[in-house]
Amino acid sequence: MTSSARSDLEQGRIDAGLTLGELFVRYFELGGMSSPIQVEAFLYEALEPSAHDHDIVAHALNERFVELGGNHPIRYATDALDG
Amino acid sequence: MNDASPLSHFGIGVTFEDADVVVAAIGEVDIVTATDLGDIVNAVIDGGHSSVVLDLSRCTSLDASGLAVISTGAHRLRLLPLGGTLTLRSPSALVVRILAITGLDQVVTIDEQMAPTTQLGREQSTGGMAAGNGFDAEMGERPLREAHSPDTEAHSLREVTAIAADHDVVDGALRLVVALARATVEGADGVSVSLERHGSLATVAASDQTILDMDADQYATGEGPCVDASIKGRWFHVESLDDETRWPAFVPKARTLGINAILSNPLLVGERPVGALNIYSNTPSAFEVKDERLAALFATEASTILADSGATVSDGHLASRLVGALRSREVISQAQGILMERDGVSADGAFTYFLECSRGSNRSIRDLAEELVAFARGPERADSETIWTRDD
Numbered sequence: 001m002t003s004s005a006r007s008d009l010e011q012g013r014i015d016a017g018l019t020l021g022e023l024f025v026r027y028f029e030l031g032g033m034s035s036p037i038q039v040e041a042f043l044y045e046a047l048e049p050s051a052h053d054h055d056i057v058a059h060a061l062n063e064r065f066v067e068l069g070g071n072h073p074i075r076y077a078t079d080a081l082d083g
Numbered sequence: 084m085n086d087a088s089p090l091s092h093f094g095i096g097v098t099f100e101d102a103d104v105v106v107a108a109i110g111e112v113d114i115v116t117a118t119d120l121g122d123i124v125n126a127v128i129d130g131g132h133s134s135v136v137l138d139l140s141r142c143t144s145l146d147a148s149g150l151a152v153i154s155t156g157a158h159r160l161r162l163l164p165l166g167g168t169l170t171l172r173s174p175s176a177l178v179v180r181i182l183a184i185t186g187l188d189q190v191v192t193i194d195e196q197m198a199p200t201t202q203l204g205r206e207q208s209t210g211g212m213a214a215g216n217g218f219d220a221e222m223g224e225r226p227l228r229e230a231h232s233p234d235t236e237a238h239s240l241r242e243v244t245a246i247a248a249d250h251d252v253v254d255g256a257l258r259l260v261v262a263l264a265r266a267t268v269e270g271a272d273g274v275s276v277s278l279e280r281h282g283s284l285a286t287v288a289a290s291d292q293t294i295l296d297m298d299a300d301q302y303a304t305g306e307g308p309c310v311d312a313s314i315k316g317r318w319f320h321v322e323s324l325d326d327e328t329r330w331p332a333f334v335p336k337a338r339t340l341g342i343n344a345i346l347s348n349p350l351l352v353g354e355r356p357v358g359a360l361n362i363y364s365n366t367p368s369a370f371e372v373k374d375e376r377l378a379a380l381f382a383t384e385a386s387t388i389l390a391d392s393g394a395t396v397s398d399g400h401l402a403s404r405l406v407g408a409l410r411s412r413e414v415i416s417q418a419q420g421i422l423m424e425r426d427g428v429s430a431d432g433a434f435t436y437f438l439e440c441s442r443g444s445n446r447s448i449r450d451l452a453e454e455l456v457a458f459a460r461g462p463e464r465a466d467s468e469t470i471w472t473r474d475d
Contacts, residue, residue, distance in 0.1 A: 029411035035380045052431045059438050063447050072442050
């Protein structure tokens with residue numbers, strides 16, 4: 001379940017048209033504490049983010065989708081737990 | 084009011100001007116003296132004064148600890164029920180620039196009542212510490228003639244960039260990283276950035292004189308974690324110098340300065356090591372795994388600044404990027420603090436609450452955080468459509 005949510009993160013990054021660097025700056029702005037390499041590892045499932053870290057990345061992507069006219073397509077950790 | 088030799092003494096004067104309380108900092112504001120200054124500013128605010136002037140016209144240097152006093156005082160005043168203001172009188176040009184980069188210019192008023200030419204002249208005459216020690220020492224003779232306004236920030240930064248060498252802007256940004264690392268990493272008693280310049284290592288940003296001396300000892304002996312991180316591109320966590328055998332010439336000098344634990348992370352441009360971010364503590368085993376992570380994060384930020392600088396410093400892109408990112412972090416952190424205090428939730432809980440509000444309203448968390456901070460300062464100042472009105 002969480003595995004598919006993380007795959008969504010990388011697909012979301014590509015769909016949102018963000019580079020890894022651009023996504024990291026958005027994550028950093030929202031108060032994220034992980035390094036760029038760790039964030040990249042979250043996207044590629046090399047590291048499992050905490051639910052909080054996952055949701056910061058997800059929200060960084062969703063804010064980009066809202067700017068593009070979308071509406072929060074990336075699921076949050078709590079959504080994945082709810083099923 | 085005390086008068087003081089700018090190098091060896093520090094004094095604080097408090098006077099009243101109409102409704103303003105003027106706190107004058109005389110001499111160097113550093114990690115030692117900033118505590119006294121902060122106590123006075125807090126006492127003035129606790130005494131019910133909402134309009135406070137911090138007079139820097141006789142301040143010879145101001146380091147990260149001084150910035151923390153400004154930030155804390157300004158935020159406390161803004162959160163008073165009827166609002167309050169912190170005015171900085173006659174800060175030097177470099178202090179104004181650092182305020183802009185950190186976003187603190189959004190929460191203070193700048194009063195150029197006295198042209199800082201005399202201040203700069205005195206800075207030059209104090210000699211010795213022009214590079215790296217504090218934010219206040221190297222800007223040269225350029226008095227600011229008009230108050231700094233957020234609307235003119237980009238213009239002002241470009242103006243400053245045009246006058247200073249490009250590397251000066253980069254150094255300013257690196258000092259910001261040092262200040263943030265110093266304030267964020269628990270157990271850190273000092274932070275520095277070493278960079279390879281003209282074929283040898285030099286300290287371009289340091290939190291205090293002891294740290295400058297620490298770095299200088301490593302350059303002189305040609306050994307130490309800072310030198311090895313800079314040359315080999317590897318990171319070092321020295322938990323305690325008590326058991327350290329790798330750097331026999333350097334370790335005794337470090338111990339003389341009271342240092343006992345060190346984190347050095349390489350700064351990499353491309354894959355090439357160009358310097359190091361060094362975090363020092365007086366306490367053995369002061370750094371934990373979370374501190375290692377934070378140190379790596381700040382080293383990455385410093386590396387990004389260096390990598391970006393060649394192409395983008397001249398158009399102000401670097402400064403804008405830092406201003407935006409740090410301002411967002413700060414306002415979101417403030418808003419989280421307000422929710423934690425108001426509703427008794429954890430930091431993560433406060434973030435989740437913002438996330439849900441953002442999702443429900445299609446507004447960014449930064450927007451919502453700015454609105455909550457404005458609301459906390461005084462409901463009448465917030466948008467009439469605010470969502471932050473309490474139900475109870």
